Amino acid sequence: MTQEWVHTAQSTANKASKKAAASKDEAQQEKEQSAGIIQQYFPNVALLHKDYALIRSLIYNENFMFVEQIAEQVMNMTWGSIDSVKNTLGINETTHERK
Structure with a gap:
């Protein structure tokens, strides 16, 4: 039972880590896209x-x-x-x- 909890905790931590990394990448892409739009319309x-x-x-x-x-x-x-x-x-x- 303890190993099962450890495995579940590790799995949850890995999912959270991947989700955080994906959110960070998405935010960076949106930032770059916004900067591009601003430069395009307001050079x-x-x-x-x-x-x-x-x-x-x-x-x-x-x-x-x-x-x-x-x-x-x-x-x-x-x-x-x-x-x-x-x-x-x-x-x-x-x-x-x-x-």
Whole structure:
């Protein structure tokens, strides 16, 4: 009886494994078919996706540069304030060379 259960369990597992593999293959085929249809009727979709990625990248870089510029301005204002206080106190050495 135990061998029968083991055999039944193995058989069920094999069937489930085959069914899962078939479902995966079918899903992949449907994905490729959908991609083909999209390319056929909307050939510029791939280009639009690349353009979107490029634009997004440029926006990120532009925002990063903007934040970097603000940080540099704040740093320069801070050093300017420190230099101003030193000049007021009669310490005439520059704290920081500005770019």
